[in-house]
Amino acid sequence: MESQDLRKVGLKVTHPRVRILGILEESGGKHLTAEDIYRELLAHEDDIGLATVYRVLTQFETAGLVLKHNFEGGQAVYELDRGHHHDHMVDLDTGKVIEFTSEEIERLQREIADRHGYVIEEHSLVLYVRPKRKR
Amino acid sequence: MESQDLRKVGLKVTHPRVRILGILEESGGKHLTAEDIYRELLAHEDDIGLATVYRVLTQFETAGLVLKHNFEGGQAVYELDRGHHHDHMVDLDTGKVIEFTSEEIERLQREIADRHGYVIEEHSLVLYVRPKRKR
DNA sequence: ATTCTTGCAAACGTTTTGCATTAAT
DNA sequence: ATTAATGCAAAACGTTTGCAAGAAT
Numbered sequence: 292m293e294s295q296d297l298r299k300v301g302l303k304v305t306h307p308r309v310r311i312l313g314i315l316e317e318s319g320g321k322h323l324t325a326e327d328i329y330r331e332l333l334a335h336e337d338d339i340g341l342a343t344v345y346r347v348l349t350q351f352e353t354a355g356l357v358l359k360h361n362f363e364g365g366q367a368v369y370e371l372d373r374g375h376h377h378d379h380m381v382d383l384d385t386g387k388v389i390e391f392t393s394e395e396i397e398r399l400q401r402e403i404a405d406r407h408g409y410v411i412e413e414h415s416l417v418l419y420v421r422p423k424r425k426r
Numbered sequence: 427m428e429s430q431d432l433r434k435v436g437l438k439v440t441h442p443r444v445r446i447l448g449i450l451e452e453s454g455g456k457h458l459t460a461e462d463i464y465r466e467l468l469a470h471e472d473d474i475g476l477a478t479v480y481r482v483l484t485q486f487e488t489a490g491l492v493l494k495h496n497f498e499g500g501q502a503v504y505e506l507d508r509g510h511h512h513d514h515m516v517d518l519d520t521g522k523v524i525e526f527t528s529e530e531i532e533r534l535q536r537e538i539a540d541r542h543g544y545v546i547e548e549h550s551l552v553l554y555v556r557p558k559r560k561r
Numbered sequence: 562a563t564t565c566t567t568g569c570a571a572a573c574g575t576t577t578t579g580c581a582t583t584a585a586t
Numbered sequence: 587a588t589t590a591a592t593g594c595a596a597a598a599c600g601t602t603t604g605c606a607a608g609a610a611t
Binding site for chain 4: 562563566571572574577582583586
């Protein structure tokens, strides 16, 4: 029951919030823009404004329910935070987003930050890739 | 002589282009926004429009003279491309940008992309950090 | 003389906000 | 009843564009 997730983070259980959370859950881990979600709502005759979609997504981000990414300059994309940290690879030809993790890279990052007298608060690693030529 | 750099990449040597290139060179590797450059121009009574700054920066990027980064959602920042690839660390308290390189991380990235059947075209690695507590 | 570049103002796409109304507790 | 959330339209933000005027070759 999504209502519990919302209560847990101190947000009132409203129709827009439940629906948006639901759409993110059903998206199968896809990365959605605010507009994607807005259109999905319209398609189901939910009368929810685009401004509300943005407001709710921002609240979800603050609450730690979703992650926001600014891939290529355009729109931000959102995904449910399922707790497993991962980085992203974007296929430049198809726009497909592939998730990956590398404990090795994470370790090196911490090491580098440490060497400069810092602690990592957050990081963003995105590889923009193209399919390797078959041979 | 910056004029040569411009000619070399097929751009007419105009006042705005020379000045903007000059500002980037004098910036000591700092990352500047289009507005930063625009204000710097105004301060020196150069009557160059903000639109021109954007146009010139885009041309410079296309020509491979500058690199453009989209750190946190806000404005894009530009820096001269001095040919040495590097990644960035952003001090969240001061906004200071520190450059670093790690051949080890680069190698791991290529390895991961390869494992998924891809070749890296480009990548973006940014660490958002805070000073380590003194003890 | 020709071609490219500029300045300005207006347009753009994404995201945020003010405010009166409505819904959740 | 109280407090917070919503819809809408308007504003904000960074950036891009159309076009007539000006500068570089």
